[in-house]
Amino acid sequence: MRLSTSFNVRKETVHNWRDYLRLHCYPLEQFVPDWPPNPPPFRDIMSDYCKEVRDLGFRLYAAISESLGLEEDYIKKVLGEQEQHMAVNFYPKCPSPELTYGLPAHTDPNALTILLMDEQVAGLQVLKEGKWIAVNPRPNALVINLGDQLQALSNGRYKSVWHRAVVNSDRARMSIASFLCPCNSVTLGPAEKLIGEESPAVYRNYTYDEYYKKFWSRNLDQEHCLELFRTKL
Ligand SMILES: O=C(O)CCC(=O)C(=O)O
Numbered sequence: 001m002r003l004s005t006s007f008n009v010r011k012e013t014v015h016n017w018r019d020y021l022r023l024h025c026y027p028l029e030q031f032v033p034d035w036p037p038n039p040p041p042f043r044d045i046m047s048d049y050c051k052e053v054r055d056l057g058f059r060l061y062a063a064i065s066e067s068l069g070l071e072e073d074y075i076k077k078v079l080g081e082q083e084q085h086m087a088v089n090f091y092p093k094c095p096s097p098e099l100t101y102g103l104p105a106h107t108d109p110n111a112l113t114i115l116l117m118d119e120q121v122a123g124l125q126v127l128k129e130g131k132w133i134a135v136n137p138r139p140n141a142l143v144i145n146l147g148d149q150l151q152a153l154s155n156g157r158y159k160s161v162w163h164r165a166v167v168n169s170d171r172a173r174m175s176i177a178s179f180l181c182p183c184n185s186v187t188l189g190p191a192e193k194l195i196g197e198e199s200p201a202v203y204r205n206y207t208y209d210e211y212y213k214k215f216w217s218r219n220l221d222q223e224h225c226l227e228l229f230r231t232k233l
């Protein structure tokens with residue numbers, strides 16, 4: 001468990017306008033004892049939420065696998081025993097929002113992110129055709145973000161989208177991001193079935209451990225980290 005503000009403390013020059021609680025969520029029995037004991041229902045409610053989110057993530061993997069013409073259990077199997085963690089983000093009101101971000105532009109390095117957003121206050125933006133578009137909150141909706149690993153696995157058919165969180169001077173905002181991450185030691189890269197003469201592998205194989213280290217060794221808003229794993233075609 002960690003209470004922090006920055007995304008990458010070693011690299012950032014402008015600090016983020018964010019406080020966040022980072023919780024490890026799998027296996028729950030191992031990590032829940034480290035979670036905050038207050039307010040008293042926190043651990044139970046968050047544990048239930050984590051289980052549901054994990055289950056939803058696995059259902060989405062099955063649908064995404066099928067959409068790519070792969071076996072239904074392909075993605076779940078290839079990612080191995082998945083880690084899961086959570087960022088409970090709090091973005092306070094900011095007197096000069098134009099000087100910083102809640103979170104600067106980034107792609108998520110993991111496989112799948114399930115985001116529960118503040119229903120009252122907007123702040124998430126995604127980059128589409130060179131323009132930042134607001135993802136406005138909708139009641140009872142989750143935002144699903146495909147991370148870098150699904151872009152690699154799909155050989156570039158699915159994109160891990162650039163996104164950022166902006167802050168404002170009127171209202172604080174919260175979001176809860178749940179991250180499903182491949183097991184550190186598994187080998188990742190384009191699914192073999194998606195590689196052929198017509199569609200050569202865009203990315204080489206690597207372990208998640210290698211990817212993760214590379215991701216955090218750069219500035220976040222540099223080029224897409226996957227570019228560093230491209231095959232030389
Ligand atoms: O606060 C948001 O809407 C975005 C959070 C996010 O992108 C992240 O935690 O990786």
Ligand SMILES: [Fe+2]
Nearest residue numbers: 106107108163
């Ligand atoms: Fe993100």
